[in-house]
Amino acid sequence: MPDQNVYEGVLIFAEQLDGKVSNVAYELIGKGRELAADLNTEVTAIVLGHNIGHLADDLAARGAQKVIVVDDPCLEHYTTEPYTSVIYHAIETFHPAIVLYGATAIGRDLAPRVSGRVHTGLTADCTKLEIDPDTKDLMMTRPAFGGNLMATILCPNFRPQMSTVRPGVMVKRPVDHEAKAEVLNWKPDLTPNNKFVEVQDVIRKVSEKMDIQEAKVLVSGGRGIGNAEDFSILEKLADTLGGVVAGSRAAVDSGWLEKDQQVGQTGKTVRPDLYFAIGISGAIQHLAGMEESGYIIAINKDASAPIFDIADVGLVGDWHAIVPALTEAIAAEQAAKEEN
Known part of the structure; x- marks a missing residue:
């Protein structure tokens, strides 16, 4: 000891x-x-x-x-x-x-x-x-x-x-x-030994997407989105707000999103200024990865979903109707500000 x-x-x-x-x-x-x-x-x-x-x-x-x-x-x-x-x-x-x-x-x-x-x-x-x-x-x-x-x-x-x-x-x-x-x-001894390896080339993954941990706005979808194709609707909302799309483990496990887009205990911990939780029930593993977000808006058809316990604003209803209407309203507001 x-x-x-x-x-x-x-x-x-x-x-x-x-x-x-x-x-x-x-x-x-x-x-x-x-x-x-x-x-x-x-x-x-x-x-x-x-x-x-x-x-x-x-x-x-x-x-x-x-x-x-x-x-x-x-x-x-x-x-x-x-x-x-x-x-x-x-x-x-x-x-x-x-x-x-x-x-x-x-x-x-x-x-x-x-x-x-x-x-x-x-x-x-x-x-x-x-x-x-x-x-x-x-x-x-x-x-x-x-x-x-x-x-x-x-x-x-x-x-x-x-x-x-x-x-x-x-x-x-x-x-x-x-x-x-x-x-x-400081100069410690760095004499090469048989465990040293030589790096001949470095290939970096190139992605146009912002890291979800760097984003100020995240539009996150879960099992309730239903399929990969409908994430395009979330993409439109994210683009309108200058944010990026993320998701729960269920969405990633279903193959709808990439692993580096996963929020939660087995994904990434995020602290955006604005977090949309759409079709996400709010399992403890997911909450652990996003509960410190600045402002949380939850959209879910289940009024008893745990996500509403931590949300600043909760909307109960069909996200297919709510999200496009919300995107359209935000875009209209932005256009009006630009005109003025």
Whole structure:
């Protein structure tokens, strides 16, 4: 068992791609500041890549009090071994009490590798993080049993305490361009070994659709839409409002939408300013992914649907009649404003 008195501070893995920090890293810094305040300590962000020194100021503006920059050509593209080696050596060198990663494709690959190398626990896909006021341990809450209940997990005997956190769950701090952070340009040993791989080409998926986690307006459909073709009606509403279409797990499982359009416990967590829930009953797994939306409008023919419990406005009726009429009214209002 490690001497826990040696471990102090909150370390955030600040994932970046092509010189741009991911939104979940900003969210983790925001939550990290809250956790650090409860522990009377500081938040450190560690960013890996090549030619990324400029990101230190960006991370400071988002709330990082210290920034560790690891700049090396072999870190230009994410590969498992060098990234794992750097984070492992950072933990062994700086002894953070808490390490947080985004539950992204990279975070989900990296975090368990580091966990195994450090010999500590890892709680995956957390939706809530708090400090136990008595023990000062990190309480990591995540869905369990298919999202039907929430489990709070502690790691009292090993350090650091580590978790991956779902994007869109935590809240970013306001940007403060006057904020400064202590910056350390760190050079750990990165001698290639037989686990290093060479990236010969990077092929990115090209999509004209906005990521649903970035959209300010989401028009989301569920099982009640009935078929893939009728999602075109939702598309018209979304286009009129400058938003994008999303859906429930039922819509994705039916093949009506792509997986990256899924909102909910097994999809993405979203916080748009305006969320339309159309033909969605409101199962707890879906609510967990969108209940923090700014304004929720629910349309469902079942007046007892749970979605109405969290909706700001609820419309009971046939969505086939309501949505086209709503789209037409919004378009007419927009046209009138343009004329004036």
